[in-house]
Amino acid sequence: MSEAAPQPPYDLAIIGGGVNGCGIARDAAGRGARVVLFEADDLGRGTSSASTKLIHGGLRYLEYYEFRLVREALQERDVLWRIAPHIVWPLRFVLPHRRGMRPAWLLRAGLFLYDHIGGSSLPKTRALDLRRDPAGEPLQRGLVRAFEYSDCWVEDARLVVLNARDAADRGASIHTRTRVTAAERAGGAWRVRAERQGGGAVEVRAKALVDASGAWIGRVTGTQGGTRPVRLVKGSHIVVPQLFTHDRPYIFQNADRRIVFAIPYERDFTLIGTTDIDYAGEPAEAAASPEEIAYLCEAVNAYFARRIGPEDVVWTYAGVRSLYDDGASSAQEATRDYVLDLDETEGVPLLSVFGGKITTYRRLAEAAITRLKDHLPAAGKPAWTGDAPLPGGDFPKEAFEPEVASLRARHPFLDPALARRLVRAYGTRAERILAGARREADLGRVFGSNLTEREVLYLMDQEWAETAQDVLWRRSKLGLRLTPAQAAGLDAFMRTRLPHLAAAE
Template sequence: MNGSYDLAIIGGGINGCGIARDAAGRGLSVYLCEQNDLASGTSSAATKLIHGGLRYLEYYEFRLVREALMEREVLWAMAPHIIWPLRFVLPHHKGLRPAWLLRLGLFLYDHLGGRKLLPPTRTLDLTRDVTGKPLKPGDYARGFEYSDAWVEDARLVALNARDAADRGATIRTRTRAVSAERDATGWTLVTQDTETGRTETVRARMLVNAAGPWVADVLSSKLRVNTSAKVRMVQGSHIVVRKLYDHDRCYIFQNADNRIIFAIPYERDFTLIGTTDRDYVGDPADVKATPEEIAYLCRAASEYFARPVTESDIVWTYSGVRPLYDDGASAAQAATRDYVLVLDEAGGAPLLSVFGGKITTYRRLAEHALEKLEPLLPPAVKDKRGWSGRTPLPGGDFPVQGFDALVGEIARTHPWIAAEHARRLVRAYGTRARDILKGATSLASLGRDFGATLTEAEVNHLMASEWARRAEDVLWRRSKLGLRLSKAEAADLDAYMAGRLAVATKASIAH
């Protein structure tokens, strides 16, 4: 036996890591295993918005929308380095929803969620406003502008895991759950490192299945548990193109099929367009944007933009599978984005399975998960509910409107760093950018430059503090520098990281 815990969690996406953080912060001992890298599935394939979900109002999902709207400013305060406000422009399309309905929806959106800092909706004259210039002339005269927020989704997962670990949780990445057996007092969970083949056996009083798209597979093949709850796998794909316009606002476009897509400024030099909604069958690990989805997104964006968006403009695509709770909705876009927590105590020790959810409400989901388990928790733990929303994530201990001041401080104290480099570090790490720069007196003292300001010091930090093992972890999840590094530079980074891991593994075996 390799240890005994209060809570074991299968799944290192946003829900698993959010539950791990909340539980560890309440004083529970926590073990989490993830078969791949953190956020390697759905949690790095989102549209990267902290939002209420304007279109969910049409499906009368008022509880979900209200909870999500209330979370926007809570999460912004927790992580102002990786979350920041955005303004969205909704052009009025004469052939689709009437203007009065849009105004009503946006009135509800402004008032349902206790908005305090985010600015309210306003009406735009698109013939005069700068946001009308990229649109087809004459087709879109009026629009509405409202607030939501952006999140670096995979970094949000990594920071929740980091905070959980700082509070005592054991985080095992690239470690798959092999089997789990329960008895009256707990679970015996067997896991295996997917790279070394080493197995580990732990005991836990409670088990949480937060495996995302694999939640049903874990129930049937690893835990051998039956449940009436079902998961509906819905594919969402995105395209990234060269920057389509120069202003900093986003667009939300209605389509004739009742779906919507977003066009969002992305990584300063690009525009992100998405998403699609289609039922998915198969292994979630194999998901990729299909030619039909790519054509759909290009066509939908070209309906609005004066310059058509073509496949030749695309620099990157990504796709993920949303593990939605199957509520029997006829269309994928109509399936609920709400979460369902299923508690099973029939065989003795409790098992909690997570179905559905969205990144905006992950923290509330974690709170509700622990509420489900509350009868089994000691009184001292119950008294700590609600702490997670009042405590910043790692690097987020600065004012929500203090980002530029922190960038200025880093630039002043390290004058040899270019302004864009300082900004990128603060955007990724917040106040913990100081840890990467600690002791450095020149750019050269940060070590090797892998390209696009990615230095050896930063890579070492990600390996030591954020469980990065491969170049793809650094370039596509801890950052999006994969858009900027060449294949040769990425290969050099991979070789460097593999060398460091080999040395660390050798030292661990010797020890």
């Protein structure tokens, strides 16, 4: 019996299923390249699900003269809102002026530049009298003046998954929970070996390799970050019960010249962050330290009338960024711009990705494809990701509420809060979850907080979810609402639907 012919090499192999890796996979697959991506855990499990969840230019980066980065990010803000209006939406941020901090004239000048440098269509800055505006109600009485400006919010982990989903729909092979154990140049290509959680191995050949593993950069390829010095910086966030009832986030200046956000979160909570500290530990073990939690509490206590402490915190999360080390004296000053390092040893390219902001991931992906143009024939095809909606985002960016109304009109049994959550998460693809349902019972078992069996099965089939953690903390934030017993029930249900997990019991 003759042996099977060896598979032709992929055009591109990618290590890392964060926003940068999935963005590059989407872009390359959409241009016709044969792409394979490996993620050691769940998609977005690391830094990409641990952001402040903002699509923004980065107002504070103007102080460090990062004008190109801010301009590019502001331009991308509008692009991402257009292609993903279900998971990206605009917010109006309130920046109170406090005596002894940056002077009001400097804030106003920076905001004027912020309004105009990116050519955005979002509403411009306006001054607020906190004695009359509702934004002043939860603040300390001595604060009387503020500025209000525009930025956007994003469901960061869903942004990662939707890029992976679109990449797969365009032919990419996405391997989650599959750790790359070796990558070496051999026979004019990369030979990449990986091991699946629970057993089993994968080996592929690829003409080019991208290391987008973030804080783990260089570990598999042995490049130690290529020719670029790496700086690991940890950012931590806390979530507390709702501190104010209106829908505008705050951006507070701190005494150490850092800024801290306080953002309405999941209807009943407030998200506070972030810190910026150098990190030397294992990235997967990053967590908010007691010192960081206390720092964030005190930062907002300087502004809100109601004080909070560590005992009020209901959830924390932390992520580690691999930044290009530009020699900045502090972690907060290190550049957030991305750097792409191309090693063409033996004519077999390795592209290592450093830094970047979630806001600019799509531009980073385009730049990565351009850097590989001599090795990736598909790079000669036109850039396309700025015009093509992400899965579920094929409705006008101003039409979110009509989309919710339309879903309820087709499925009148839906609870209004559930309909809104489904559109916010899945956009037009919510219909794939509800197809054929005539009544609530048709959606199957309810695990808690309107999370139904239909939705869970969709996440397992279409979005690579395998555990309750995937569903409750990355595909959604329902982990804030389900009890431990409900979460355990969900995990047990999912295990029965995944043969490799059930076999491991």
